[in-house]
Amino acid sequence: MNSGRSTEEFTIEKRGVLLIEDPLLNKGTAFTQEERVKHGLLGLLPPHVDTLEEQEERAYEAFCDFHTDIDKHIFLRQLQDENETLFYRLLLEHITEMMPIVYTPVVGLACQRFSHIYRRPRGIFISYPERDSMDAIFENIEHDVDVIVVTDGERILGLGDQGVGGMGIPIGKLSLYTLCGGVDPAKTLPIVLDLGTNNQERLDDPRYIGWRENRIKGAEYDAFIEQFVTAVKKRFPHVLLQWEDFASVDAERIIDKYRDDLCTFNDDIQGTAAVTTGTILAAITAAGGKLVDQNIVMLGAGSAGVGICLQLKQAMIDNGHSEAEARSHFYVIDRDGLLHSGRTDLDPLHQKLAQSPENLKGWDCDVTGTISFADVVRNSKPGVLVGATGQAGAFTEEIIREMAKHTNRPVIFPLSNPTSRAEAIPSDLLKWTDGKAVIATGSPFDPVEYNGVTHYIAQCNNSYIFPAMGLGILASRARRVTDSMFMAAAFALKETSPALKDPAASLLPSLTTIREVGRKIARAVAAAAIEAGVADSITEEEIDQRIEETMWTPEY
Numbered sequence: 001m002n003s004g005r006s007t008e009e010f011t012i013e014k015r016g017v018l019l020i021e022d023p024l025l026n027k028g029t030a031f032t033q034e035e036r037v038k039h040g041l042l043g044l045l046p047p048h049v050d051t052l053e054e055q056e057e058r059a060y061e062a063f064c065d066f067h068t069d070i071d072k073h074i075f076l077r078q079l080q081d082e083n084e085t086l087f088y089r090l091l092l093e094h095i096t097e098m099m100p101i102v103y104t105p106v107v108g109l110a111c112q113r114f115s116h117i118y119r120r121p122r123g124i125f126i127s128y129p130e131r132d133s134m135d136a137i138f139e140n141i142e143h144d145v146d147v148i149v150v151t152d153g154e155r156i157l158g159l160g161d162q163g164v165g166g167m168g169i170p171i172g173k174l175s176l177y178t179l180c181g182g183v184d185p186a187k188t189l190p191i192v193l194d195l196g197t198n199n200q201e202r203l204d205d206p207r208y209i210g211w212r213e214n215r216i217k218g219a220e221y222d223a224f225i226e227q228f229v230t231a232v233k234k235r236f237p238h239v240l241l242q243w244e245d246f247a248s249v250d251a252e253r254i255i256d257k258y259r260d261d262l263c264t265f266n267d268d269i270q271g272t273a274a275v276t277t278g279t280i281l282a283a284i285t286a287a288g289g290k291l292v293d294q295n296i297v298m299l300g301a302g303s304a305g306v307g308i309c310l311q312l313k314q315a316m317i318d319n320g321h322s323e324a325e326a327r328s329h330f331y332v333i334d335r336d337g338l339l340h341s342g343r344t345d346l347d348p349l350h351q352k353l354a355q356s357p358e359n360l361k362g363w364d365c366d367v368t369g370t371i372s373f374a375d376v377v378r379n380s381k382p383g384v385l386v387g388a389t390g391q392a393g394a395f396t397e398e399i400i401r402e403m404a405k406h407t408n409r410p411v412i413f414p415l416s417n418p419t420s421r422a423e424a425i426p427s428d429l430l431k432w433t434d435g436k437a438v439i440a441t442g443s444p445f446d447p448v449e450y451n452g453v454t455h456y457i458a459q460c461n462n463s464y465i466f467p468a469m470g471l472g473i474l475a476s477r478a479r480r481v482t483d484s485m486f487m488a489a490a491f492a493l494k495e496t497s498p499a500l501k502d503p504a505a506s507l508l509p510s511l512t513t514i515r516e517v518g519r520k521i522a523r524a525v526a527a528a529a530i531e532a533g534v535a536d537s538i539t540e541e542e543i544d545q546r547i548e549e550t551m552w553t554p555e556y
């Protein structure tokens with residue numbers, strides 16, 4: 001196990017104030033007397049020498065003194081910038097309470113308020129005017145990097161374009177790489193590509209710290225991305241590059257172009273698909289059903305919705321369905337209604353999920369034009385309904401009651417983030433289905449009491465997948481990321497579902513076990529990478545050993 005950093009590693013480089021100001025090396029009041037003498041720290045710290053546990057207790061007390069979520073977020077981010085070991089120790093001790101503060105939902109507010117709560121830099125900012133200096137920018141990063149998370153800030157959760165404020169997302173995602181996947185924080189790098197913003201509120205804000213122009217699009221945008229990928233490959237040829245919260249039109253084009261060029265994936269498409277496939281499989285298995293028998297309605301045909309349906313469709317094909325048979329089980333809806341082959345506006349990707357006219361025969365509505373969400377639910381009688389629209393309240397009482405008429409255990413996943421964008425809230429879903437709904441949400445919700453029964457709400461969020469993908473990729477030294485690795489992650493996640501043993505339990509394991517869950521998924525991912533030929537062959541024991549060696553634990 002990779003724990004802390006040895007004092008000797010940094011003695012030559014950093015002493016005194018410089019040492020205390022480095023969050024990766026700083027131990028604050030936990031520097032021993034001997035270290036204080038040796039590293040020029042005498043008099044720079046109060047006399048008492050703390051243990052990490054004592055520091056953690058003090059930090060928790062300070063955390064509890066803040067009364068708003070955004071203040072708690074600012075406090076934790078400051079702690080991260082002061083002492084990363086203490087930050088991760090505190091988070092690991094209080095993961096259920098603190099993950100929503102560093103991640104969804106509060107990170108959404110932190111992105112919206114980024115220019116107002118900004119304290120000090122973390123990661124790198126690449127703005128459009130500096131596009132020809134990318135190599136110089138990367139040269140300023142002196143350490144090795146294993147994982148990059150990059151955004152252009154255009155589709156931040158369900159909150160739209162946040163420009164440079166989108167930086168909150170790569171920072172939050174990489175915190176989870178360490179917290180949940182054990183990736184060494186010293187080897188992570190958050191990046192925001194600042195190509196401007198079309199968010200007028202940000203442009204009009206005198207405090208806005210991004211490049212104050214409208215977004216660059218089209219050929220210039222693609223050329224910028226090409227420059228970025230080239231610079232990444234040159235400086236960090238073996239890095240894992242995760243794309244996050246891009247507008248779907250760019251997200252899909254970018255991953256298609258670069259997936260065979262370096263070790264890379266798009267989290268909103270592929271990570272979300274894997275967590276949702278695993279969680280839906282757990283829900284269906286727990287209810288005694290089979291995936292291949294389900295009709296699935298997906299509200300939202302963007303990065304998340306399309307990614308989820310394509311992976312579930314593939315799981316059906318792997319289970320013996322033909323492509324056409326599998327496709328007939330999916331009813332995917334965008335702003336203009338059901339995707340069906342009569343529509344002339346569908347691009348090739350959406351055509352892969354379009355319903356054929358034969359499957360709509362006998363429907364009680366006009367099936368040649370716009371087919372509404374209500375029409376789809378009434379006619380297709382789905383067992384599974386997933387939302388990835390970013391539209392709060394899109395799952396209305398009428399539609400949910402209609403769905404519940406035709407199925408005993410309706411599986412309903414309002415996945416949009418943050419909480420304010422959820423398609424429905426669990427207490428309403430339980431009320432409208434008389435307690436029958438099997439629910440998972442994108443952001444965390446407390447358990448709900450309904451008719452004397454406690455319902456545990458799983459958080460179906462790609463945070464169960466990407467940190468473990470990272471761990472599996474680093475441990476296997478995979479050179480590329482394949483769809484089969486995401487399928488393996490989904491099935492491994494399914495196997496950890498508490499609902500498989502106890503139908504009253506949550507569909508996904510508690511966050512307090514997230515590192516153990518991460519290990520299991522990482523094993524499956526590493527094995528799939530070897531199977532796909534994108535990693536060199538090693539034994540299961542060697543995979544386990546590499547996983548343990550890779551996992552970083554917050555200790556001095």
Ligand SMILES: NC(=O)C1=CN([C@@H]2O[C@H](COP(=O)(O)OP(=O)(O)OC[C@H]3O[C@@H](n4cnc5c(N)ncnc54)[C@H](O)[C@@H]3O)[C@@H](O)[C@H]2O)C=CC1
Binds near residue numbers: 394442443
């Ligand atoms: N739980 C999780 O792990 C994840 C959740 N998400 C959430 O999913 C949401 C969508 O993300 P993306 O797919 O990347 O966004 P996107 O912008 O690519 O797609 C949104 C889709 O919703 C459709 N839509 C919008 N309003 C609609 C309406 N009223 N009726 C039907 N369709 C409508 C749009 O046409 C589009 O197809 C966001 O809120 C995001 O936070 C995304 C990734 C992971």
Ligand SMILES: CC(=O)C(=O)O
Binds near residue numbers: 104158267416
């Ligand atoms: C969870 C996530 O990646 C999103 O909402 O975009």
Ligand SMILES: [Mg+2]
Binds near residue numbers: 157244245268
């Ligand atoms: Mg995302």
